[in-house]
Amino acid sequence: MKIHILGCGSATPSLKHMPSCQVVEHNTHLYMIDCGEGAQLGMRKAGLKFSRLCCIFISHLHGDHVLGLPGLLSTLALHDFNGTVHVYMQQKGIDVIKACLDTFSHEPQYTLVFHPIGIEQTVIYEDDALTVETFPMPHTTPAVGFIFREKQKPRPLRGDMLEYYNVPIRERAAIKEGADFVDADGKVIPNKWLTTDPAPARSYAYASDTMKSQAVTRAVSGVDTLFHEATYADDKASVARDRGHSTARQAGQCAAAANVGKLVIGHFSKQYAADESVLLNQAREEFANTTLAREGLTFDA
């Protein structure tokens, strides 16, 4: 599970940052989280093919998280693309995006499916490889974060041992799932002789936009990687609270209390554009394993 940061600024596109957008790459699929203006160009810059895009998840209905959708979905209609794209967002936003497409876009050749979401903690998406769940975030408008959880991967088979024990092909699916093997003589060959341990299933949580919240901390508890907004530094803690945002220190505190593996901070106010190290330093005082997001950054969950 690899994450691509396409935009990590707040409020408006600038010469330093694009508005919120990231892509979770998993196997052949791309899952977009938020879609600020310029998201489609961000995909081109990152070398992410439109044809791999399967889902778009929108955290809340502020423009800097949404306004790339009409352009991206219109562009897909102009490409030789006949797959399916699922968009998860609040119903009020779906209605407006549909109106945009009806009025400004060409008839799509692909299938576009809108899924209205609420703000409760629930699994909203599941496929063979992962689940996506929402959790509520306190902001100035109804908002949810997302947690991507890989499913437990099948156990890699050991070819040499399968051959040695003459394991028939029809048995292999069960062995990948952990079953032991019983040979023709009734002898039990333990699964651990036939397989190796798979890479552990990873988890990634996205929390933006949100103010400091114990509920968010509980929701993201124990994830491998947390992206948390860090709009302001300590000097603007009261502004952050008034505007439903967090400081970098609060992001670090959340990561520490939630005992996550690593923290990536973003959604930076433009007032720190000249030097964002103050944000990084204040977050690191709370949680050492913190990275500053930037457009083009990729990392494993």
Added chain:
Amino acid sequence: MKIHILGCGSATPSLKHMPSCQVVEHNTHLYMIDCGEGAQLGMRKAGLKFSRLCCIFISHLHGDHVLGLPGLLSTLALHDFNGTVHVYMQQKGIDVIKACLDTFSHEPQYTLVFHPIGIEQTVIYEDDALTVETFPMPHTTPAVGFIFREKQKPRPLRGDMLEYYNVPIRERAAIKEGADFVDADGKVIPNKWLTTDPAPARSYAYASDTMKSQAVTRAVSGVDTLFHEATYADDKASVARDRGHSTARQAGQCAAAANVGKLVIGHFSKQYAADESVLLNQAREEFANTTLAREGLTFDA
């Protein structure tokens, strides 16, 4: 009257071109023509202050000419800007842009006025310095081009001569407009002794998107500078016709027949991204004084 090209690609933003957007700079005012996705970032790159923006004119309701509007108008709402912005576009588009702003934007501090336009040839805007008129263009959806015409400027006064003839201050406004002066003895001092010739009023026409059309040629007849779309080269003349677009050669033919001063071509298909000289060369075979648009290009009308 200075024109800034912010986007001159067709259909979708790419690593080579942004979608349609330009700004006409005149005195202190900025007048935007079309507003493809990324227009607000284009203004930042060009160093054009949002606070100078007074009008936005939208030629037609295809996404690559419109989808920067929600973002740009939302961004204005986040700035310390309390002026007025007038948006001229077809009613159907106004309804959707308003829905976008209602749902995705903060409450603006500035005044936003929408003006529905039709597709007939008519003056839709006038201020002290210029007029803007629409003219119909044949495309796959109702579309208009725009002609910006500077008003005749006042005649610059000659300070030395005003002093010599003791011209009172109250007479000067009339003299700037061309009046002669009658002195205390009843002697007529001809205007040409008291003033110099002003710079000629300039005109600029924008024709995109349009297929080849004699009506367009008549509408833009005699303008100083013509921007004309040139989506395809000769090899795609039938595609151009089918999609309501022009070839570069047709743009050159329009400029020649309309007897304009100079031609700027744009709205290039991405298939020429590696080398657009074929478009320039084919246009120049019809009209020598042709320039290829590019993002960041500025020119006087």
